[in-house]
Amino acid sequence: MLDDPSPADDGAATAGLPPVVTTAAVGAVSDATDATDATDATDATALIGAPFPDFTAAVSAVLAALQAAAGMQLWMVTRVVGEDQVVLVSRHRAGAELAAAPGTVLPWSTSLCQAMLAGSGPVVAPEVRDVPAYEQALNARHAGIRAYVGVPLRGRTGELFGTLCAFDTRPQPDALREVQVRLHLEARLLSTVLASELQAQEHLRLAERARLEAQSDALTGLANRRAWDGSLEREEARCRRYGHRAAIICLDLDELKAVNDTAGHAAGDELLRRTAQLLSSTVRAEDVVARIGGDEFAVLLIEADTDGARQELGRLRKLLSTAGIAVSTGVAVRSSAGDLSATWAEADAAMYQDKQCRRTKRPSQERTSRMRLGASSVLGTGLSTDTPCAVQSGEGPRSSPRTSGGHQPGAAAAAGSG
Numbered sequence: 045m046l047d048d049p050s051p052a053d054d055g056a057a058t059a060g061l062p063p064v065v066t067t068a069a070v071g072a073v074s075d076a077t078d079a080t081d082a083t084d085a086t087d088a089t090a091l092i093g094a095p096f097p098d099f100t101a102a103v104s105a106v107l108a109a110l111q112a113a114a115g116m117q118l119w120m121v122t123r124v125v126g127e128d129q130v131v132l133v134s135r136h137r138a139g140a141e142l143a144a145a146p147g148t149v150l151p152w153s154t155s156l157c158q159a160m161l162a163g164s165g166p167v168v169a170p171e172v173r174d175v176p177a178y179e180q181a182l183n184a185r186h187a188g189i190r191a192y193v194g195v196p197l198r199g200r201t202g203e204l205f206g207t208l209c210a211f212d213t214r215p216q217p218d219a220l221r222e223v224q225v226r227l228h229l230e231a232r233l234l235s236t237v238l239a240s241e242l243q244a245q246e247h248l249r250l251a252e253r254a255r256l257e258a259q260s261d262a263l264t265g266l267a268n269r270r271a272w273d274g275s276l277e278r279e280e281a282r283c284r285r286y287g288h289r290a291a292i293i294c295l296d297l298d299e300l301k302a303v304n305d306t307a308g309h310a311a312g313d314e315l316l317r318r319t320a321q322l323l324s325s326t327v328r329a330e331d332v333v334a335r336i337g338g339d340e341f342a343v344l345l346i347e348a349d350t351d352g353a354r355q356e357l358g359r360l361r362k363l364l365s366t367a368g369i370a371v372s373t374g375v376a377v378r379s380s381a382g383d384l385s386a387t388w389a390e391a392d393a394a395m396y397q398d399k400q401c402r403r404t405k406r407p408s409q410e411r412t413s414r415m416r417l418g419a420s421s422v423l424g425t426g427l428s429t430d431t432p433c434a435v436q437s438g439e440g441p442r443s444s445p446r447t448s449g450g451h452q453p454g455a456a457a458a459a460g461s462g
Contacts, residue, residue: 096237098241099234099237099238099241099285099286100132100133100285102233102234102237103121103132103133103234104133104135106208106230106233106234107119107120107121107133107134107135108135109230110210110223110226110227110230111135111137111210113223113226114193114210114220114223115212115216115220116191116193116210116211116212116216116220117136117137117140117141117142117211117212117213117214118134118135118136118137118140118142118143118144118210118211118212119134119135119136119208119209119210120132120133120134120135120144120207120208120209120210120211121133121134121197121206121207121208121209121234122150122157122206122207122209122287123205123206123286123287124152124157124204124205124206124207125287125288125289125380126152126289126349127151127152127153128149128150128151128152128380129149129150129151129152129155129157129158129206129207130147130148130149130150130206130287130380131144131145131146131147131148131149131150132146132206132285132286132287133146134146134148141188141213142187142189142211142212142213147284147381149380149381150183151182151183154181154182154183155181155183156172156178156181156183156184156189156192156194156209156211157194157196157207157209158181159177159178159181160192160194160195160207161196161204161207162177164177164178165177165178165192167193167194167195167224167227167228168192168193168220168221168223168224168227169191169192169193170191170215170216170217170218170220170221171190171191171215171216172184172189172190172191172192172215173190173215178192187211187213188213189211189212189213190212190213190214190215190216191211191212191214191215191216191220192209192210192211193209193210193211193220193223193227194207194208194209194210195207195208195209195227195228195231196208196231197231197234197235197238198235199235199238199239199242200239200242200243205235205238206287208227208230208231208234242286245282245286246330249330249346259271259274261320261334261335263313263316263317263335264316264317264319264320264335265320266320266323266324266333266334266335266341267332267333267334267335268334268335268336269334269335269336269337271332271334272332272334272336272342272344275332275334275344276344276384276385276388279344279346279384280383280384280385283378283383283384287380288346288347289347289348289349289377289378289380290344290345290346290347290348290377290378290384290387291344291345291348291349291350291352291353291356291375291376291377291378291387292342292343292344292345292375292376292378292384292387292388292391293342293343293345293353293356293357293360293373293374293375293391294340294341294342294373294374294375294388294391294392294394294395295319295323295340295341295342295343295360295364295371295372295373295395296339296340296341296371296372296373296395296396296399297315297316297319297339297340297369297370297371298370298371298372298399298402299315299369299370300312300315300316300338300339301339303315315369316335316339318367318369319341319364319369319371320333320335320341322360322363322364322367322369323341323343323360325363326356326359326360326363327343327345327356328346330346331343331344331345331346332344332346342388342391343356343360344384348377349377350377353375353376353377354375357373357375360373361373372395372396372398372399372402373394373395373398374390374391374392374393374394374395374396374397374398375391375394376388376390376391376394
């Protein structure tokens with residue numbers, strides 16, 4: 045846990061999302077004395093019993109209610125993504141020793157929540173030092189946590205999404221245990237809202253794909269650069285709201301210029317169309333394939349981790365190689381603390397490094413390597429590979445659950461496949 049990385053206030057913090065209307069805000073209009081204020085009060089009262097606009101608003105209200113009922117310095121809803129515990133929404137007391145801003149990434153394996161889910165400790169621990177597994181948790185020891193509350197949040201098929209949890213640097217009275225029944229109920233209600241919203245997001249993605257047809261590349265029928273930029277912006281918002289991962293693959297046709305020069309532009313156009321058809325045929329319905337430049341394509345893989353992105357890259361390369369289409373590639377995965385703009389820059393840099401490497405290899409090496417899966421960048425973290433073009437950097441990749449033109453500037457990344 046971090047020592048007050050966010051402003052100390054008594055309101056819920058959210059990851060750049062619209063603020064929730066609180067009961068305090070509703071009650072504030074009760075002091076009105078003129079007719080206008082009376083009308084405003086009537087409108088505010090009408091909000092009582094109204095549904096929350098989204099999951100984040102529901103979480104904010106639940107955290108406020110739980111903190112009012114049970115105390116505790118810091119309440120959070122987190123997302124578990126591989127080895128990361130990502131803070132989605134948080135609420136801390138003014139002047140509290142503990143605070144964690146939305147977007148904060150904590151180590152999952154050494155957390156109290158992980159120990160709780162493993163069955164090593166109770167849902168409510170008024171004194172952490174009375175529970176050996178909690179006392180030994182590095183996160184708790186580092187932040188000086190003495191009291192803990194936590195329950196899991198699950199998706200509609202029962203998979204772990206994250207946790208609803210609270211912490212305090214002071215031991216709490218045994219009466220804290222009385223919050224357990226309410227805590228389980230609130231967690232189930234939030235899980236229900238979450239499952240409904242995630243399902244709605246899946247339908248929204250499909251609707252967005254249909255709208256992309258109005259922003260398609262005339263030659264290939266794929267999304268064009270404008271559609272690609274819009275897709276990245278919308279998916280980045282989802283990643284921040286729900287803690288999702290995502291990956292980007294960049295591809296560049298190695299032989300388009302040669303085909304144009306030797307066989308004519310009609311043949312080059314046919315090469316572009318064939319490439320587009322092959323790329324579209326292998327990705328999932330929710331993924332986005334775009335032509336972002338003359339001979340460049342990009343693929344946005346929704347909720348993809350390192351292993352999933354590498355597998356998808358392997359399928360794409362095998363499909364293109366079988367069709368006799370030579371490409372240079374780069375791939376990057378959005379980290380929990382990253383963003384898709386930087387991810388695209390990493391994948392783009394990796395693709396260009398791969399292209400430079402391929403140009404320096406002997407023809408026999410190039411023919412052999414076209415079927416091999418290359419390295420990719422995970423925001424500066426290399427993936428293992430057997431291709432001669434691979435460049436390794438950083439620590440090993442992290443994984444998370446998954447159903448396994450113009451260029452943006454970016455730091456140099458590990459090369460794509462050769």
